[in-house]
Amino acid sequence: MPTPFIALDKLDKRYPDHHAVKSIDLDIEAGEFIAIMGPSGCGKSTTLRLIAGLDEPTDGDLRIGGDSMRGVPAFQRNTPMVWQSLALFPFLTVAENVAFPLRMQKVGAAERRKRALEWLDRLGLAGMAERNIAQLSGGQRQRVAIARALVTEPSVLLLDEPLSALDAHLRVRMQTELSRLHRELGITFVYVTHAQSEAFALADRIVIMSEGHIQQVGRPQDVYRAPANAFVAEFMGMNNLIRGEVRGNDEGMLEVGSTLGNFRVPTLTTRPEGSRGDFVIAADRVVLAADMEGPGIAGTVLGLEFVGSTQTVFIEIEGGTEFRVQKQQHEIEALDLVPGRQVKLNWDSRHAWLLPQPGTTH
Numbered sequence: 001m002p003t004p005f006i007a008l009d010k011l012d013k014r015y016p017d018h019h020a021v022k023s024i025d026l027d028i029e030a031g032e033f034i035a036i037m038g039p040s041g042c043g044k045s046t047t048l049r050l051i052a053g054l055d056e057p058t059d060g061d062l063r064i065g066g067d068s069m070r071g072v073p074a075f076q077r078n079t080p081m082v083w084q085s086l087a088l089f090p091f092l093t094v095a096e097n098v099a100f101p102l103r104m105q106k107v108g109a110a111e112r113r114k115r116a117l118e119w120l121d122r123l124g125l126a127g128m129a130e131r132n133i134a135q136l137s138g139g140q141r142q143r144v145a146i147a148r149a150l151v152t153e154p155s156v157l158l159l160d161e162p163l164s165a166l167d168a169h170l171r172v173r174m175q176t177e178l179s180r181l182h183r184e185l186g187i188t189f190v191y192v193t194h195a196q197s198e199a200f201a202l203a204d205r206i207v208i209m210s211e212g213h214i215q216q217v218g219r220p221q222d223v224y225r226a227p228a229n230a231f232v233a234e235f236m237g238m239n240n241l242i243r244g245e246v247r248g249n250d251e252g253m254l255e256v257g258s259t260l261g262n263f264r265v266p267t268l269t270t271r272p273e274g275s276r277g278d279f280v281i282a283a284d285r286v287v288l289a290a291d292m293e294g295p296g297i298a299g300t301v302l303g304l305e306f307v308g309s310t311q312t313v314f315i316e317i318e319g320g321t322e323f324r325v326q327k328q329q330h331e332i333e334a335l336d337l338v339p340g341r342q343v344k345l346n347w348d349s350r351h352a353w354l355l356p357q358p359g360t361t362h
């Protein structure tokens with residue numbers, strides 16, 4: 001194994017009244033784009049601040065390039081951070097804002113200006129160098145903040161919800177821009193976001209946190225299709241979790257009994273009868289049928305939600321369980337899926353994903 005570029009080693013942060021980050025381990029390779037996600041208050045920003053040196057860990061270690069960062073102040077780490085609020089200086093021009101970190105490094109005035117103008121050019125802001133920050137749009141300010149972070153040519157860029165203040169259209173444009181910069185610069189990006197779409201569009205790997213713990217680290221498609229536990233399955237949103245108990249093992253399949261009926265779930269290992277057999281079926285894997293005499297679970301359409309060209313259908317199963325099903329518009333119309341409509345739900349057993357038993361890997 002090559003030495004990771006950034007290594008979080010049992011990194012821990014306690015505030016007087018809150019244990020924000022609980023002994024987390026994470027290896028980040030040089031040049032990776034890592035997105036950290038999780039519900040509000042789970043410790044994402046604290047983790048980023050620990051990497052930046054804006055906060056000191058209570059315990060554990062953080063290494064960058066193999067060197068421990070314990071006691072190394074933020075200004076000596078060259079790990080700049082871009083925030084949603086940007087923290088640009090309103091009394092400086094655009095060029096002076098970008099050049100500011102170089103001034104801190106005592107770089108000469110001519111060189112500072114040259115490098116600031118190069119970065120402004122690179123971010124599509126050539127010609128705006130002498131403007132005041134107040135004379136820029138939200139998207140342009142975001143670019144200034146990114147130019148200012150990159151002007152010292154760091155090997156890591158930390159971003160804390162950088163796009164959340166922008167409107168949807170601009171957000172997508174800036175995502176493309178960040179992706180391009182990441183590719184061109186080849187440096188490591190660590191990106192905190194609560195927007196799944198951003199994390200999926202940008203990241204090589206996603207880290208899911210909850211209550212100060214890391215719940216799963218993996219490629220976006222793996223976290224989505226193969227959640228490590230019930231928390232991740234539910235956090236990803238478009239999963240249906242069925243809690244059940246193992247009733248038998250049959251050639252790579254578990255027979256699972258639940259309040260919704262008996263199901264077959266693929267497995268790599270056998271499990272003893274009576275043990276947990278919780279599994280997940282993704283919303284886009286559920287098949288709906290109008291024929292109530294056919295096989296499947298009976299349910300009633302509660303309502304629909306538009307998400308671009310697909311819709312999420314919320315279906316109530318007897319006993320109060322709610323299912324989410326993702327369908328294309330034409331399928332919705334073909335089945336006339338209006339609230340109150342009765343439907344049968346089904347899926348191919350091969351698409352069910354067995355959750356690992358707590359404390360084990362799959």
Ligand SMILES: Nc1ncnc2c1ncn2[C@@H]1O[C@H](COP(=O)(O)OP(=O)(O)OP(=O)(O)O)[C@@H](O)[C@H]1O
Pocket residue numbers: 015016017018019020038039040041042043044045046047194
């Ligand atoms: N300086 C501090 N003093 C005390 N508690 C703090 C401090 N900073 C953060 N916390 C607490 O630590 C927890 C984690 O905070 P953090 O900002 O890392 O969460 P987050 O996952 O980034 O949340 P959000 O998505 O809302 O920004 C929160 O409960 C927060 O109130």
